[in-house]
Amino acid sequence: MEILFANEHLIMWETLILSFMITYVSIPPLIEVAKAKNLYDVPNGRTSHEKITPTLGGIAIFSGFVIASMIFINIAKIPYIQYIIAGSLVIFFVGLKDDIIGLSPLKKFVGQIIAAAIIIDLGGVRLSSLHGFAGIGALNYVSSDFLSLFVIVAIINAFNLIDGIDGLSSGVGILASLAFGGWFLLIGKMQLALLAVALIGGLLAFFRFNFFSKRYKIFMGDIGSLLVGFILAIFAIKFNELNAAIAKGSSYFIKASPAVSIGILIIPIFDTVRVMVIRMAKGISPFKPDKRHIHHYLYELTGSHRKATSILLLVNLFFIGISFWLSSLRVLELTVILVLIATFLTSIPYYLLKKRRNKKRPVSSFIADAD
Template sequence: MYLALLAFGTAFFITYFSIPAIINLSLVKKLYDMPDDRKRHSARIGSLGGIAIFSGFIFAFILFTNQLYYPQLNSLLAASLLLFAVGIKDDLYPLTPFKKFGGQLAAAIIVIIQGDIRIQSFYGLFDIHDLDYYTSIALSIPLFLLLINSFNFIDGINGLAGSIGVVVISTFAWFFYLMGETLFLIMCLAYIGALLAFLRYNFGNARIFMGDSGSMVLGFIITVIAIFFVQKSVYYEPNIFFAISSAVFGFAVLIIPIFDTLRVIFIRVFILKRSPFAADRNHIHHALLDIGMSQVQATLTLVTVNGFFIALAMLLHETVVPKFQLLIYLILAFGLSQIPFIIKQRQKKKAGRI
């Protein structure tokens, strides 16, 4: 446990004290995220916060873990570096969606095939157990791509991606602590430390954004953590966690980024007949802003909702059949996501009567 706490402190320290230099560099070199009609900020703000987050995390993680006992983590580090490089390139000189997707796919393939970090079983969910190798790969690649882009998509208002990341990783960290999985606890606490330091400069009146180099790597690392969580939960007593429920629990923990991304992709592809990567204002956080919330209020609302789903999952995982849990979470997520749009319609009707 003390190694995990040291990793937390080290990552926090490196990230916290490197960000001012990155902010100054962004100002001097004019490396700004320019305002447009989708963004609420009016100032020129740098989007290289991912450099500080990644540097703090990777230094602390390598320093306090022994790679020799987990050789698959070498592939994780290689894939993370590749995705980080793609993100930096996109932050400095925007890439086409196709090129960025190619980088994401390459990182996913490295960690899945070379690192063998993949979905290996459904553990009885939908009466599906062990997956054959190729089916496992075929399901794991979309999962990585979904979560990488999910955190990239929700990084649209100050503090949201970082705050959701802290909530999600903290939840998995608690279970790794209960399981005695020191290495994965170190991984989690190192990333939490880096994110909390970053949020000091990003929450509220942001002075820096995490950019694609931050959001894509965040989604990538969370995917790895979630897969490890599901796999490791199999080997522990049911009073810690039921293996059959672990995948559903992981879905509940990640409900905000996953549901928002699937919802937006559906709207873009099937309703608007556009590319799933076409930028718009159809995200739930945009809907909250449109009904009058500030960025801080919208972020805190979504973090609270995410926390509600996590608490609900903890209550239901030992009492409700997993497939019914999944149905409950989907129905609740759909219902809650409609509230800001209903409020917006009522505001329009009320304004029309005046």
């Protein structure tokens, strides 16, 4: 048993290292290709970066993740892995076209639905219960289908939307994968844990270039952000479904698993919902891009991508910790607690920034506002 345990740990390290190395060695050549073909993200009124930057980092992440997964994961023990890879390929090509020549929101949305449908209807990765949230337990097939589709597409787009400053999307992806993957390992779901490790390896290599490098600066683009959201949505669904299957007396049973999932993914989920609510309250389309995201506020306050990202990653880590700590609560109770804390924490940079902006405004602007 000890030998088997040791072998599993060795495989995990091999998966991590291979995914990391494939991504790491792929990025410099991709930057050269991007430069040769003028494939850059050009700064505009909505972006927080000031220099044109290559956007093909997602290709490297995808390569490291898929190759490491296919080499080390035992397909016989996780038969739906083929559908995860198939869905990832759909996401890859949707993101690739958007990164290179652009893609309409509708076509992008259709691509996400196709990827989600593959993993739900062919792979059988779906939500079958709400764990008593709002008094709802088991779901029928149709309800399960639509809820699973909504969750996957929502998380994909949430990660796409937070990919606005250096290291944020990849950093949150690493923390979330560690949280889900660690729990999968604890309950003996080695293949899912390996899938999480494969994603972590690719994201760590990308994070090194995106967050720290000046010479080889690169963005993950839509390929990367959509892929990270897609895989983490799958992890969230499996996290909830496996909890529903575990005996309640088990040491690793998590009563409020849907709320814990929200806590693990709090940065993309809460920020997306918050921004959409604000837009609708102002009579603006909830899908119209702007600079109301929390990372925009923190970047303007700190003047630094690294500081803003570091703050948000620490906050995300705090939410992961408190979610697991309070996981014995009811789903609704923990969800309310997380939302209240997130609302309070989000209001701090908002009001600090508002106060700073008011100090900088000339008196004439206040008179104009009054008129």
